[in-house]
Amino acid sequence: MNKPPIGPAPGKRAHVEAMFDEIAPRYDLLNRVLSFGIDVWWRKRAVALLRAGLDGPPRRLLDVATGTADLAIEALALGPQEVVGVDISEGMLAGGRDKLRRRGLDRRVRLVQGDAADLPFDDGAFDGALVAFGVRNFEDLGAGLRGIRRVLRPAAPLVVLEFSHPTAPGVRQGYEAYSKHVLPRVGQAVSGSAEAYEYLPESVAAFPDGEAFLDEMRAAGYRGVLARPLTFGIVSLYRGTA
Numbered sequence: 001m002n003k004p005p006i007g008p009a010p011g012k013r014a015h016v017e018a019m020f021d022e023i024a025p026r027y028d029l030l031n032r033v034l035s036f037g038i039d040v041w042w043r044k045r046a047v048a049l050l051r052a053g054l055d056g057p058p059r060r061l062l063d064v065a066t067g068t069a070d071l072a073i074e075a076l077a078l079g080p081q082e083v084v085g086v087d088i089s090e091g092m093l094a095g096g097r098d099k100l101r102r103r104g105l106d107r108r109v110r111l112v113q114g115d116a117a118d119l120p121f122d123d124g125a126f127d128g129a130l131v132a133f134g135v136r137n138f139e140d141l142g143a144g145l146r147g148i149r150r151v152l153r154p155a156a157p158l159v160v161l162e163f164s165h166p167t168a169p170g171v172r173q174g175y176e177a178y179s180k181h182v183l184p185r186v187g188q189a190v191s192g193s194a195e196a197y198e199y200l201p202e203s204v205a206a207f208p209d210g211e212a213f214l215d216e217m218r219a220a221g222y223r224g225v226l227a228r229p230l231t232f233g234i235v236s237l238y239r240g241t242a
Contacts, residue, residue, distance in 0.1 A: 004137070004199055006206045012139040013088055013115060020067070021091035023196050028068055028095070034186060042235055043074045043132060046161040049228070049237050050128050051078055053157030058127035060084065064116050064148055065134020069096035071161075072109045075130060084126075086114045116144035124153040132161040135213075136203045145220035152242035158222060159239045164209035166233035175234060179204065213238055 004015035020027070031039050050061075058080045063072040066085030075083050087093050093111045100106040114120050116131075116138055129148050138144035148158055166172045179201035188197060208216060213236075214225045222240025229236045 004203075006199075006202050008138065008140050010139070012137070016137045016139075017088045019193070019196050019199065020087075020089035023193050024068070024089065024091035024095050026192075027092065028070070028099075031070075038231060040070075042161055042230060043071050045230060046071065046130055046132060046159050046237055047074050047077055049239055050075070050130060050157055050159040053159070053239055053241065054078070054128055055155065060126050062086065062119075062121075062126040062129040062148070062151065064119075064129060064131045064144075065137065066096060066111065067092045067132075067134075068099055069109055069111060071130055071132045072096075072111075073100075073103070073105060076105070076108060078128075080127070083109045084121075085109060085111045086116070086119060087111070088113065088115055115139075115147075117147040119147050119151050121151045123150055125151045127153060127156050129156070129158045130161070131158070133163065135160055135162055136207050141216055142220055145217060145222070149221050149242045154242060156242050157239055158217075158242065159237060160213075160217075161235060161237055162207065162209065162213070163204040164207070164229060164233055164236040165205075168232050171232040171234075209236060214240075 004019055005012050058078055061075050061080045061083045063075060063083060063085040066072050066087045069085050072083045072085040085096065090113055093113060096111050100109050117140055129152055135141060135144065166175050184197040210227055214227055217225045217238065217240045225240040227236055227238050
């Protein structure tokens, strides 16, 4: 497997799809191990921020780059009639469908293969949307953000959870050392793919976080944008309204 290009690039989708198909069987385990389990709390915070942006009970919610549906399942706490998860990797979706069946949630969460820039839904079909650790992998960041806005009804919120660049002394150096030296080795040992876990810190380093990402959201047409760093800035939450 070749590593996907870093940042937006033509043909990136095919590389990302192949990468996630390869690591799908061990993806959930690696998330827990590599984040020391805190990724569960991060997703809860994302759903809480979405809740705060809703203007009433949601009917349909969208989870883009859903992976194995962890965030889609968490979004059920908001009481929607349906959550739709979208991902470009069929391998990840297969793992998600198995998880939903085991938990008896396959009638409440529907998983669909698709791309953020060309979502197979009508305009204004959703009351809110989430993306966790997926916007870094968009082939075209602006097109992906605009594609999500298209399927949101007016004034509906989008919440993005993504890795960012910690700036606190000590935290920054420790995070960089962990990302460059520990994460790829553990990722390779568990998943068998060194490339995927070399790509992750490289893509984080190149990602326009903080105010730069809020500028991307504004350019894509979102209003009232805000950013909230979590865990010393290792990740950040972003929200805007369509």
